[in-house]
Amino acid sequence: MYCDNKKLFYTGVVVGALLLLIGGILIPVGDKIIQDTINKEGVIEEGTLAYENWIQTGSPVYRQFWLFNVKNPSEIMNLGAKPVLEQKGPYTYRIRQLPKDIITVNDNHTISYRQPLSAVFQPDMSAGSETDQITALNFAAAAAASVYPPSTHGFVNLILNKANASLFQTRTVVELLWGYEDPVLKQVNSKDPITGLFYPYNGSSDGIYEVYTGKDDINKVAIIDRWMNKTKLTFWDDPYCDMINGTDASSFPPFLHDREKLYFYSSDICRSIFAEYEQKKKLKEIPVHRFVVPPKALASFLENPDNHCYCKDMSVSQNCTFGGILGISICKEKKPIYISLPHFLYATDKIVNAVDGLSPNKEEHETFLDVEPVTGFTLRVAKRIQINLMFKPSKKIKILKNIKEPIFFPLVWLNETGTVDDETAKVFRGSLTTPMTALGITQLTLICIGSLLFLSCVIAICRTLMKKETTKKNVGMEKFETALRY
Numbered sequence: 001m002y003c004d005n006k007k008l009f010y011t012g013v014v015v016g017a018l019l020l021l022i023g024g025i026l027i028p029v030g031d032k033i034i035q036d037t038i039n040k041e042g043v044i045e046e047g048t049l050a051y052e053n054w055i056q057t058g059s060p061v062y063r064q065f066w067l068f069n070v071k072n073p074s075e076i077m078n079l080g081a082k083p084v085l086e087q088k089g090p091y092t093y094r095i096r097q098l099p100k101d102i103i104t105v106n107d108n109h110t111i112s113y114r115q116p117l118s119a120v121f122q123p124d125m126s127a128g129s130e131t132d133q134i135t136a137l138n139f140a141a142a143a144a145a146s147v148y149p150p151s152t153h154g155f156v157n158l159i160l161n162k163a164n165a166s167l168f169q170t171r172t173v174v175e176l177l178w179g180y181e182d183p184v185l186k187q188v189n190s191k192d193p194i195t196g197l198f199y200p201y202n203g204s205s206d207g208i209y210e211v212y213t214g215k216d217d218i219n220k221v222a223i224i225d226r227w228m229n230k231t232k233l234t235f236w237d238d239p240y241c242d243m244i245n246g247t248d249a250s251s252f253p254p255f256l257h258d259r260e261k262l263y264f265y266s267s268d269i270c271r272s273i274f275a276e277y278e279q280k281k282k283l284k285e286i287p288v289h290r291f292v293v294p295p296k297a298l299a300s301f302l303e304n305p306d307n308h309c310y311c312k313d314m315s316v317s318q319n320c321t322f323g324g325i326l327g328i329s330i331c332k333e334k335k336p337i338y339i340s341l342p343h344f345l346y347a348t349d350k351i352v353n354a355v356d357g358l359s360p361n362k363e364e365h366e367t368f369l370d371v372e373p374v375t376g377f378t379l380r381v382a383k384r385i386q387i388n389l390m391f392k393p394s395k396k397i398k399i400l401k402n403i404k405e406p407i408f409f410p411l412v413w414l415n416e417t418g419t420v421d422d423e424t425a426k427v428f429r430g431s432l433t434t435p436m437t438a439l440g441i442t443q444l445t446l447i448c449i450g451s452l453l454f455l456s457c458v459i460a461i462c463r464t465l466m467k468k469e470t471t472k473k474n475v476g477m478e479k480f481e482t483a484l485r486y
Contacts, residue, residue: 038254042221042375044111044213050221050251053377053424056099057250061418063119064090065177066342068357068410070135073168080402085357085410088134091173092125095416102208109217110225112210118202119178130174137409139195139335140184141165142391145400146329146336153396160399163187167391167399177412178202197387197412206267209248218254221376222247224265235270235331238309245272249369249383252376262291262369268385269339270331271310273297275369283379284425288370295346299323316390316406322348325388325408336390341365342413343386351408358410365413372428379420379428386413 041049052058066089075081097120100113121130144156163183171180179196186193194200207228214221224244225231233242246252246263256262258277265272275291282288300323301308311320312330324347326339343360344352352358370380392406420428 038375039218042218042254043215044211044221045105045215050214050377054100054222054251055103057096057418058424059418059421060094061096061416062092062122062125063095064092064125064415064417065173065412066090066414067134067136067173067176067412070137070168071357073135073166076403077167077399078402080404083355083357083407083409085355087357087413088132088173089127090125090415091128091130091132091177092122093119094122095119096418105213106210108225109213109215110210111213112208112226114205114208117204117206119198128173130172132173133170134173134176135168135170136176137389137391137411138165138167138169138184139197139389139411140182141167141399142389142409143335144184145392145394145397146390147334150394150396153394157397159187160184160397165399211247214253221253222251223253224248227265227267233270236309236312240306241271241309243272246274249381250378252371252378254374254376256289256371256373256376258289258373262371266383269326270328271326275367278368281370283370284420284422284429286372286379286420286425286428288379289373291369291371293341293367295324298326298340298346300348316392318350322351324348325351327390338388338390338408340386340388340408341367342384342415344408344410354407355410377428379425381416381418383416384413387411 044050044054066087068085069088071084076083098116098118100115102114104112141160148156165184177197179194179199181193182195210226212220212223227244236242244265249264261274261276263274275293278290278292281290296304300321313327314320324340329336340347342365343358345360345365367384368382369378371378388408388410390408393403394400
């Protein structure tokens with residue numbers, strides 16, 4: 001009986017060791033299979049999964065707009081009162097439904113393309129109609145004091161009077177967003193008298209991009225090499241701020257770590273920006289890492305020295321100490337346009353408190369990316385920004401005469417959002433998530449069972465040997481005691 005148990009225990013040790021070995025071997029083997037799959041399917045070239053999702057997004061992408069309706073326009077203009085605003089919206093448009101075009105594969109393992117822009121109104125996803133009336137800032141009139149030097153303000157005032165322009169105007173949503181004929185621009189015989197927050201949009205693009213395909217190095221896939229045929233920007237006149245970093249945020253190089261920053265370039269804000277890891281989440285049963293644009297990304301140079309070169313107008317930002325706002329007039333034909341997070345989230349208190357009707361909160365107003373860490377694909381995004389126009393006092397321009405100090409005036413905030421659809425998520429789970437989970441469970445099961453079997457059998461063998469030794473000692477003692485008696 002002892003011999004049978006001994007054989008059984010030794011067999012268990014061998015089997016347990018084998019299971020441990022197989023489980024251990026599966027770890028590098030599984031990693032190698034995943035690596036090879038990503039190296040093949042993650043490259044941006046015809047026939048790969050990455051190319052299919054890159055050429056045209058399969059999931060719908062929307063832009064929601066909230067416009068700010070001014071409730072006390074005459075008090076602001078005549079008495080210099082604090083603006084009282086209420087947001088109207090969302091007004092939702094589907095965008096990015098057109099495939100990339102002007103595609104050119106280059107010899108240096110890059111691919112060039114253009115993303116045509118289009119916007120289609122979605123009435124069922126909107127809080128109102130495109131014909132809703134909004135009382136808003138008069139763009140051309142309000143910007144005049146900043147666009148033209150003080151010595152010309154008397155002449156500017158004559159033009160505004162001839163155009164019968166006020167500091168505020170009432171227009172429809174579609175006019176404010178996509179364009180209307182401006183009386184001021186018409187008065188000065190502008191070549192294009194149309195203006196609007198996003199004019200021109202439909203049929204246009206934000207330029208030609210050139211990105212790495214990842215064919216020679218998967219760690220560079222989707223990273224922008226050139227934009228508008230340039231490897232760096234020319235807006236900021238600084239080597240750091242003019243860098244074009246990262247991707248366009250639709251995807252990133254694979255095998256992400258939660259310790260790294262994700263850099264992406266946005267032509268909307270004329271700069272590269274970054275997001276930092278916040279937490280793990282699940283999206284349609286797919287594990288993702290959430291990255292968010294942190295407060296320091298738009299902080300003043302006092303909090304983030306890297307931002308020293310993004311401030312170009314010290315006169316309206318208290319020597320560049322204002323945080324949470326970015327002046328982009330340098331890339332917007334000198335128009336005093338400032339970008340922030342919605343409702344001035346993370347902005348300096350003085351900016352937030354200069355107007356009434358804002359309620360900044362992280363949940364609604366931060367920008368985040370949910371990225372699948374193995375492939376680097378962005379499966380959900382909420383890109384949120386607010387467009388503000390700065391206007392300031394002018395002694396010679398009547399409609400600005402009673403303004404007390406420069407105001408960063410919110411015009412609109414938008415949420416560009418896209419989430420992987422159910423069908424794509426199902427394919428994603430079937431091709432990656434489920435096999436990885438099954439492989440992980442198999443590895444863990446083999447290692448656990450092997451460890452348990454190996455250790456239990458080793459312990460059993462040790463106990464059996466100890467018991468046998470104890471029995472021998474006891475028998476020996478009995479014989480010794482018997483011998484003493486006789």
